[in-house]
Amino acid sequence: MARTTPHQHVRTGQPLHGGEPLYRRVATELLGELRTGTVPPGERLPGERQLAEHFGVSRETVRQALQLLRREGLIATDRRGSHAALPGVPVEAPAVAGFPLGAPQAGRDTVARATVAWEVPPPGHAEPLGLAPGRPTLVHRYWCASPGGREQRTAVTSFSAVTLAEVEELARYRDRADGNGAAELCRTYDWMRRAGLSLHHRDTITRIPGTPSVRVTRQVHDQHARPLELTELVMDVQEDALVYEFMVPAAV
Template identity: 65%
Template sequence: MARTTPHDPPPGDDRPLYGRIAALLLDELRDGTIPPGERLPGERHLAARYGVSRETVRQALEVLRRSGLVATDRRGSHATLPGRPVETPESLTFPVGARSADPCAVDRATVTWETPPPEHARALGLAPHRPTLVHRYLSVTPDGRSLRTALTTFSAVVLAEVAELARYRDRADGATPAQLRRAYDWMRKAGLTLHHRDSITQVGDASSVRVTRRVHDQYARPLEITDLVVNAERDALVYEFTLPAAG
């Protein structure tokens, strides 16, 4: 979307700089670039986007707050202006690739609060022996010929920013069922952009593969690491992604 930069105002525009930034943000709210209820980008991101200081962005947001167009809580600022619906891509179901294609497969998922494997701790930047939320998933077909297991460790960053995940600490006893299918939805709603990187290696015989998945956000902060092992004689490991069309 073409925008007038704050450094080049239209002739006769005598508004202060923060007023022009507020107007640009309002345009994004009205055209659905920032959907109603969604978290706005952080002050640092907006300052870089518009080439102004964070203080100018802060003043612009205050203008929108006084007008009731933006609400701010401890998790950031959110758009409140009614706007046209914006379609979102189909969400990835957590953990990706762990569920068997067999509709009769039985699955089990639990969470614990424990010290993760050393390689997970290193990948997430956790101090040695520091406990965190660990998710275990198992899926097996009735005939036992397809077995999938996934071990996921969540970082301190994601637990601090995603309230839905942090709540699981109180029930992380390793026995209570804990299906976290919407984990990636929760991360996105907390304002995190998710970048997935999967490494696939063969394990043992030809029928087993290991997928190591690392997810980080737009600031390159690690969010989670998952080790998925698929032991299947005739099963296929399928990843399906849906992306919205441009424009």
Template identity: 75%
Template sequence: MARTTPHAPPSAGGEPLYRRIATELLGELHDGTVPPGERLPGERRLAGHFGVSRETVRQALELLRRDGLVATDRRGSHATLPGLPVETPASLTFPVGARTAAPGGVARATVTWEAPPADHAEALELAPGRPTLVHRYRYAAADGQGLRTAVTSFSAVALAEVEELARYRDRADGTASAQLRRAYDWMRRAGLTLHHRDAITPLASTPSVRVTRRVHDQYARPLEITDLVVDAQRDALIYEFTLPGRAAQTATDRRRPPVRRTAGPSHRR
């Protein structure tokens, strides 16, 4: 049986305080302060943000839930307004460098359960020799040129938080095709806010370049690391970015405590 809680006292204008807070929170959802599909801050943080009690926040969230604007599961509350997530597949593709196969092009992706490369283990805070889910991607044009190869290792956090990834452990034999194109969508649906840093390094004495992507969540926990090698003789690496509007960005800076962020490349090759 649901617990009945007393309503918050009316605000100065006669409107219940929780309803006003629900309206203000809905405004922040609309202006992108909390992106669609992302996990909302906890009740304690929202209470401090709006200067009200946690009970008032709880009632405001319940009002938004009844209107279908917020959904709550075991990982917390999520905005359900229609709209694109903060990072769309066009700007954050898994694995980095993955391409839509051109006529005659061949793409291959598999997963294994094995100890990752030593530098991957260190980046993911895994003990040396500890196995994890490793994804391998290979793409080549019909004539064999434009080769792209990527190796991705996932952290223990990613496998614990993202059910869709964890399911691959039992079939990670390195033979069956494993398309994880929606990996970042799965992470977002699990309530993780993604931050990534891409480093581009030319490879000595070759026309190829290496792109290393590191992804972590809102708690600075590592989620995955990918090393992509591209035959850059005729290929181009294109990075696309969408920045929030100035008003929304200012509101975010004002209302949220600082979060450590790292910037990816801001140029086109």
């Protein structure tokens, strides 16, 4: 939506031919885009300026359209902005690979928590991501355990400057990444794909000597070989070492 080329002429909020206010027509068009999955349920809508450019109208007209949809319960607004509130699931299928690495499949009876912090990444993360030593970045930490704590998984992910520059949904976390609040980044790979990035995953799995655990190191690059993410996962299983690679194309 936000990438649509702005119209040359900005319309005003005056009634159209036939007596329909322009803001109502904008609301109808925006609702149609929400229903087709342009902005999936729960996702943040573009800002008023972007919507004004997209529909070729004034920001005041967009504001009136959003107020109409808000009154009808079709969008919700909080301190982060306006969000689609339509029932259902996104039209676009999620990426093949879930985030973070090691997160269990939906439906498993597990206990999990995740946080994000703006901090210097763990040792060994900066160089592969092209970050200068001591430079902070967005760091995601994830922990989960199976019922009774029989199996535990911990994952630490660091993102590159490229990722934060091109993936708006992740960049928004910078100012509130205090390491304490819960973070829901399960759609990270979908956000990357929608930003036009093809994802090349390289996962290396090795045994940790003297323990029943393995370490999985994931490095993700885009189609230009730019580093996007590095994740280290430790999980309580026993497997032989394995390296595999696969591609997740960018969203069309």
